[in-house]
Amino acid sequence: xxxxxxxxxxxxxxxxxxxxxxxxxxxxxxxxxxxxxxxxxxxxxxxxxxxxxxxxxxxxxxxxxxxxxxxxxxxxxxxxxxxxxxxxxxxxxxxxxxxxxxxxxxxxxxxxxxxxxxxxxxxxxxxxxxxxxxxxxxxxxxxxxxxxxxxxxxxxxxxxxxxxxxxxxxxxxxxxxxxxxxxxxxxxxxxxxxxxxxxxxxxxxxxxxxxxxxxxxxxxxxxxxxxxxxxxxxxxxxxxxxxxxxxxxxxxxxxxxxxxxxxxxxxxxxxxxxxxxxxxxxxxxxxxxxxxxxxxx
Amino acid sequence: xxxxxxxxxxxxxxxxxxxxxxxxxxxxxxxxxxxxxxxxxxxxxxxxxxxxxxxxxxxxxxxxxxxxxxxxxxxxxxxxxxxxxxxxxxxxxxxxxxxxxxxxxxxxxxxxxxxxxxxxxxxxxxxxxxxxxxxxxxxxxxxxxxxxxxxxxxxxxxxxxxxxxxxxxxxxxxxxxxxxxxxxxxxxxxxxxxxxxxxxxxxxxxxxxxxxxxxxxxxxxxxxxxxxxxxxxxxxxxxxxxxxxxxxxxxxxxxxxxxxxxxxxxxxxxxxxxxxxxxxxxxxxxxxxxxxxxxxxxxxxxxxxxxxxxxxxxxxxxxxxxxxxxxxxxxxxxxxxxxxxxxxxxxxxx
Amino acid sequence: xxxxxxxxxxxxxxxxxxxxxxxxxxxxxxxxxxxxxxxxxxxxxxxxxxxxxxxxxxxxxxxxxxxxxxxxxxxxxxxxxxxxxxxxxxxxxxxxxxxxxxxxxxxxxxxxxxxxxxxxxxxxxxxxxxxxxxxxxxxxxxxxxxxxxxxxxxxxxxxxxxxxxxxxxxxxxxxxxxxxxxxxxxxxxxxxxxxxxxxxxxxxxxxxxxxxxxxxxxxxxxxxxxxxxxxxxxxxxxxxxxxxxxxxxxxxxxxxxxxxxxxxxxxxxxxxxxxxxxxxxxxxxxxxxxxxxxxxxxxxxx
Numbered sequence: 001x002x003x004x005x006x007x008x009x010x011x012x013x014x015x016x017x018x019x020x021x022x023x024x025x026x027x028x029x030x031x032x033x034x035x036x037x038x039x040x041x042x043x044x045x046x047x048x049x050x051x052x053x054x055x056x057x058x059x060x061x062x063x064x065x066x067x068x069x070x071x072x073x074x075x076x077x078x079x080x081x082x083x084x085x086x087x088x089x090x091x092x093x094x095x096x097x098x099x100x101x102x103x104x105x106x107x108x109x110x111x112x113x114x115x116x117x118x119x120x121x122x123x124x125x126x127x128x129x130x131x132x133x134x135x136x137x138x139x140x141x142x143x144x145x146x147x148x149x150x151x152x153x154x155x156x157x158x159x160x161x162x163x164x165x166x167x168x169x170x171x172x173x174x175x176x177x178x179x180x181x182x183x184x185x186x187x188x189x190x191x192x193x194x195x196x197x198x199x200x201x202x203x204x205x206x207x208x209x210x211x212x213x214x215x216x217x218x219x220x221x222x223x224x225x226x227x228x229x230x231x232x233x234x235x236x237x238x239x240x241x242x243x244x245x246x247x248x249x250x251x252x253x254x255x256x257x258x259x260x261x262x263x264x265x266x267x268x269x270x271x272x273x274x275x276x277x278x279x280x281x282x283x284x285x286x287x288x289x290x291x292x293x294x295x296x297x
Numbered sequence: 298x299x300x301x302x303x304x305x306x307x308x309x310x311x312x313x314x315x316x317x318x319x320x321x322x323x324x325x326x327x328x329x330x331x332x333x334x335x336x337x338x339x340x341x342x343x344x345x346x347x348x349x350x351x352x353x354x355x356x357x358x359x360x361x362x363x364x365x366x367x368x369x370x371x372x373x374x375x376x377x378x379x380x381x382x383x384x385x386x387x388x389x390x391x392x393x394x395x396x397x398x399x400x401x402x403x404x405x406x407x408x409x410x411x412x413x414x415x416x417x418x419x420x421x422x423x424x425x426x427x428x429x430x431x432x433x434x435x436x437x438x439x440x441x442x443x444x445x446x447x448x449x450x451x452x453x454x455x456x457x458x459x460x461x462x463x464x465x466x467x468x469x470x471x472x473x474x475x476x477x478x479x480x481x482x483x484x485x486x487x488x489x490x491x492x493x494x495x496x497x498x499x500x501x502x503x504x505x506x507x508x509x510x511x512x513x514x515x516x517x518x519x520x521x522x523x524x525x526x527x528x529x530x531x532x533x534x535x536x537x538x539x540x541x542x543x544x545x546x547x548x549x550x551x552x553x554x555x556x557x558x559x560x561x562x563x564x565x566x567x568x569x570x571x572x573x574x575x576x577x578x579x580x581x582x583x584x585x586x587x588x589x590x591x592x593x594x595x596x597x598x599x600x601x602x603x604x605x606x607x608x609x610x611x612x613x614x615x616x617x618x619x620x621x622x623x624x625x626x627x628x629x630x631x632x633x634x635x636x637x638x639x640x641x642x643x644x645x646x647x
Numbered sequence: 648x649x650x651x652x653x654x655x656x657x658x659x660x661x662x663x664x665x666x667x668x669x670x671x672x673x674x675x676x677x678x679x680x681x682x683x684x685x686x687x688x689x690x691x692x693x694x695x696x697x698x699x700x701x702x703x704x705x706x707x708x709x710x711x712x713x714x715x716x717x718x719x720x721x722x723x724x725x726x727x728x729x730x731x732x733x734x735x736x737x738x739x740x741x742x743x744x745x746x747x748x749x750x751x752x753x754x755x756x757x758x759x760x761x762x763x764x765x766x767x768x769x770x771x772x773x774x775x776x777x778x779x780x781x782x783x784x785x786x787x788x789x790x791x792x793x794x795x796x797x798x799x800x801x802x803x804x805x806x807x808x809x810x811x812x813x814x815x816x817x818x819x820x821x822x823x824x825x826x827x828x829x830x831x832x833x834x835x836x837x838x839x840x841x842x843x844x845x846x847x848x849x850x851x852x853x854x855x856x857x858x859x860x861x862x863x864x865x866x867x868x869x870x871x872x873x874x875x876x877x878x879x880x881x882x883x884x885x886x887x888x889x890x891x892x893x894x895x896x897x898x899x900x901x902x903x904x905x906x907x908x909x910x911x912x913x914x915x916x917x918x919x920x921x922x923x924x925x926x927x928x929x930x931x932x933x934x935x936x937x938x939x940x941x942x943x944x945x946x947x948x949x
Contacts, residue, residue: 035319036319040319050633137350217620219617219620220872227564227565235623258630262623262626470752532793554718559668559672562919563926565926571935584928592917595688
């Protein structure tokens with residue numbers, strides 16, 4: 001596919017889908033069974049554009065085009081640190097966050113857990129998983145079991161290593177601290193949603209000289225992880241981990257489609273900033289509401 | 298088949314949840330809320346699994362006397378104790394009454410007051426009359442001084458005509474309260490009326506605590522209480538549960554949170570080093586924000602709070618918004634991956 | 648001299664962090680014996696929160712959402728006491744609820760001591776404003792209790808608060824029998840929503856689930872770590888005021904006129920920050936001294 005088409009097609013697809021939804025937005029009469037009032041049309045545009053781009057990039061991936069992802073140090077470090085754990089004969093500790101299974105960060109964490117479980121099974125390293133909710137524990141156990149099976153080591157899986165600690169925030173922190181201090185894991189992986197216990201876990205892990213890899217989209221806790229952990233996956237990097245590790249064409253295609261949408265958001269932000277600056281400099285008292293116009297107000 | 302069915306279910310339910318925003322029909326919403334309620338019930342049932350897991354993981358370690366096995370004994374004993382205290386034992390077989398009232402005496406002409414007497418089985422009970430500060434039901438001369446221990450004199454007060462609300466309670470949470478309403482009449486009843494009143498109280502002891510008891514001037518109404526100790530975790534909270542909450546849970550919770558103060562200092566010592574330009578900027582911003590946030594910074598110079606506000610409002614908000622937008626798009630992509638069936642690592646490999 | 652300096656530097660590079668813990672411990676305890684009493688100047692966000700509550704009239708109805716746990720009481724309880732005093736002296740009717748499961752025992756204790764009791768005790772010479780009177784349950788205030796469901800509960804309160812709490816208060820009294828609740832069907836029927844929030848669910852969820860349904864008037868208090876997260880909501884006008892952490896709660900106490908634990912705790916904050924800043928500077932001193940030593944050794948000079 002020639003280079004020009006590679007750029008034009010995704011832009012065209014995104015603009016096309018967004019334009020359809022945008023034009024639709026004021027013209028669909030709300031009924032009992034369907035409504036596009038308010039920002040709903042914009043949401044549909046984003047999701048539809050993402051889906052359309054996904055299929056475009058899938059098509060390209062299956063044609064054999066290489067899809068580039070920039071290096072994410074934290075994800076590369078996962079495999080290195082699992083190897084380090086194997087050499088030292090110490091386990092890997094994986095913490096799935098302090099939210100329940102309905103939270104998207106927990107889902108992302110469990111998806112990464114599957115990859116980590118396969119890796120630890122291949123390396124013959126013990127994996128301990130600490131969970132905040134029992135239902136997350138149940139799902140995590142299935143994922144770890146599947147990971148070991150995929151690696152051809154179903155016998156090595158120990159169900160008692162996937163633990164429910166406590167649903168109380170600081171009791172959970174105390175329990176995980178106990179595991180860190182007693183079992184001395186060589187690698188601590190904290191991926192999911194965390195709150196105040198993040199620094200408690202990370203500092204305790206530092207005491208045991210473990211390599212610590214954290215990933216969260218919880219903005220208030222990112223500074224603590226960045227200060228206390230060796231590698232931190234910030235926000236969307238956490239969601240990109242499974243694509244990065246497996247390099248599966250489907251997952252890479254999804255990642256690329258998100259990137260294109262992000263580029264459009266940046267373009268919109270720039271346009272909005274220029275527009276607002278112009279309004280301000282022109283002394284406009286009733287500036288046109290660009291955002292409101294986009295969502296059909 | 299083993300991975301196809303979960304995939305299909307996941308796709309269908311995912312799109313159904315997505316559609317909730319676009320389909321205002323009440324039947325659609327009903328299904329959505331029904332599924333959400335079932336999810337909550339399932340999550341609550343999963344706690345039983347969690348409890349079993351806690352025992353399964355820790356009991357073998359106690360049996361084998363592994364390292365720090367004593368802490369696991371504390372864990373299991375604590376879990377069982379809190380679970381036991383959380384059950385409403387006092388309500389088994391129906392809730393007991395916390396007290397009763399009886400009216401006695403003949404009306405005396407011209408007194409204008411009725412007498413309120415107490416006969417409390419609880420020596421440390423406190424009495425609140427018409428919202429006034431509490432007084433002791435058993436005292437040694439001065440019932441208003443509740444800092445002194447209970448005495449041997451039973452509380453007795455005069456009630457002027459009108460409606461009065463009396464509450465008898467223990468000084469601590471976790472016990473029943475006995476609330477009564479007393480209506481002191483302006484005129485003395487005939488003896489026939491008194492007989493009717495007395496029979497009414499005897500026939501309807503439970504209602505006597507709800508409806509005002511009519512009392513004539515000169516009569517004595519005796520409030521007897523035996524305040525039931527509550528159990529259980531729901532409102533009203535049980536005594537044992539409240540004690541464990543106040544003396545174990547609260548301090549432990551606060552202690553763990555307090556560790557953060559020390560850990561922040563040690564993490565800052567270790568991490569905020571000016572190794573390169575970016576980390577020097579980070580360290581400078583951290584120091585300026587910390588100084589600007591506290592009164593000591595304002596005392597040093599009024600410029601510090603302004604710098605702190607500018608850093609937080611301009612630089613910090615910008616970065617946060619960027620991360621939030623990226624994370625939001627990543628979350629949409631992750632959700633779409635699961636809904637479209639692209640992500641299958643939770644189901645097994647192809 | 649070079650050997651002594653090297654040993655000195657080596658000792659610093661293996662500096663035991665427990666010295667920092669000790670310094671922090673001293674910084675926390677010392678102000679209890681020797682208060683600094685530094686002046687507290689209310690900031691714009693705190694003043695905005697205060698005056699929003701001051702705009703209320705007698706008889707207005709306020710929802711007070713106490714979404715917190717014991718760990719966050721040092722940062723949030725001072726604001727709670729200050730805003731409750733402010734609400735009580737304005738004789739506002741209060742509806743109290745929570746979406747955190749760990750909150751009810753804490754809240755019920757506070758109800759009996761601060762709502763049904765007096766915040767300003769008789770003989771309190773440090774307070775010169777209007778004292779508060781005890782509130783009567785189900786007449787001046789209602790305790791709705793706790794409901795599990797987090798965002799779903801808040802969403803439910805935004806549309807049908809009576810249905811969310813099964814049409815009864817926490818003590819079982821039907822809401823139809825409580826005069827305060829007359830005409831209250833959803834959050835939009837309150838004159839103000841005051842949120843005391845330790846995290847999730849809290850201020851953000853109220854804004855996301857409820858604010859869009861009718862331009863609700865909201866003020867909130869949160870822990871200091873969450874202030875950057877909620878400041879955009881204040882800047883956009885969705886929050887009319889924000890009190891973040893203990894230092895801002897001390898500013899609020901000053902506005903209300905009743906000095907409480909936040910003002911006393913501000914001394915600890917001051918010294919604690921000094922310890923952290925000193926630790927950072929000390930860490931950098933060790934780092935640069937080590938770098939200088941390495942450069943010197945590499946260049947061959949002693």
